[in-house]
Amino acid sequence: MSERSRAGSSGPRTNQTAKRIAFGVGGVVLLVAIWELYKALGPATGVVVGDLTILPRTTDLAMPHVWDMIGRLFEPTGGGRDAMPVWLAVVQASVFSLGVAAVGWVVGVVVGLLLAILMQRFRTAESAVLPWIILSQTVPLIAIAPLVRRWGSQLEFGDFSWENWMSVAVIASYLAFFPVSIGALRGLNSPDTIHVELFRSYGVGWWKTLFVLRLPASVPYLLPALRLAAANAVIGTVVAEVSIGLRGGIGRMIIEYAQQASGDPAKTWAPIFGAVAVGLVAAGFIALLGVLLRRYRRGEVPA
């Protein structure tokens, strides 16, 4: 009712938001429906063509019921007397991973921005650094994880000692800095000649131009890059937790629970839900950032 009676200009927008939410919920419902439908109707041995399984088995082991997965969340993790419920364990692990990913994201964004600013300032830096930035992303994660860990363990000054979670954060930042540096460079170079010449006519230096013109103008390019960086940081954290063997996070939990899959198939899915939730929180944070910076997105063509 109160939504209806609002001013006309906000009408279409609230309508759109409602539509989006409906689509989001509908998508999840559809996924659950397909899952259960296939489980009910599909052959127990799965669909096999030759030696190749193209659709999974429909046994409870391979495809537990959705309600079993959800129900399992509210049961204790193990047999122990003071075992906590699965959902709490998953939330704790998710928060831990989210924290590590956030550190990685921040480091990656700072490094990416600094690289972009350097490349904007010096053309020679662009031709010298840009190929390395692109090349850096072709190195597989599995290869760098042990390296980072080994180098980190050699670091020690004063009270500071390298911890495993830092290695994970470094790897997350390694994946996060790339889209930021590329997006920010495009954004910093995006002001029209007319604007650049206007600032030149004001006789202001490069730094002032950077802060008053180039950085604000780069926001429309920066936001998608930050979103990509957040997704990369989350994926990097989960994968690096596994390859470095960091306990306490969602990555390690996925492996641990998967090993118990034969006896407790529904439990396997709990940390996967956790990983999805971490991704959603990260995406939500970027969306919030976009709202805070909406002033700088005027004239941006809605994608």
Added chain:
Amino acid sequence: MSDASDITTAPATAPVVPDAAVQVSGVDKIFTGKKKATVTALESIDLTVAPGEFVSLIGPSGCGKSTLLRLIADLDTPSTGTVTVFGKTARQARIDQEYGIAFQQAGLLPWRTVTGNIELPLELHGVGGAARKARVSELLALVGLSDFAESYPDQLSGGMQQRVAIARALAESPRLLLMDEPFGALDEMTRERMQTELVRITGETGAAVVFVTHSIPEAVYLSNRVVVMSPRPGRIRDVLTVSLGTAQERTEELRENEAFFENVSKVRELLHGEAPVGIRGVETR
């Protein structure tokens, strides 16, 4: 009408005029492109603009009007010759903020409100908040946009954006205004209103103006002198002194005036390099 000049005192080719607003002497501008293709955009240009004088540059497309303006603004440097602005080098004059500039596009920053855009140069040069506020409200009144102080550029019409750009150019009360087809993108009606406003504003501020345009009536209506240029290589073909009175005397009625049409046909004559035939009527371009 006689060519008796009113404000113009400096001869076009004087070696040094100490109190000139702009002095361009012996300037060539040659662009060297890739594959050694060179374009002589300007050749032996001599031009002096007195303080408070309104000078228009007119000529066919590609004759180097924008290039000349950019040299005065120190957005580019001449290949030979010198440009001085109020007795300083163009570079020094730019650093000292001796001029305000407006281009064909308004070039407003989309994330700043009208107020934010107008106070941009003041902010960049460290003018205090209170002084800024006072100056902006003055300028908003001058260009008639007081009601739109907090609007964003995308909420304004093209003509309103252009007025904001002019207010921004005037923000630091420059003694010299450089304008490159500032009304080029406007419709005829808005354009005439803006011209009237510009005459009033320059009359009030006493700034010298170098104004690039494609429109003969616009040049005649606004200017004390019209500089007619010819292309390839860009040269000053002739300079016409327009004697239509002071800024206060240049009202809307002037557009219907016989003397106005006479000057329009003179400029057209110079532009085409031939005597005009037929009616001396209103022309649109």
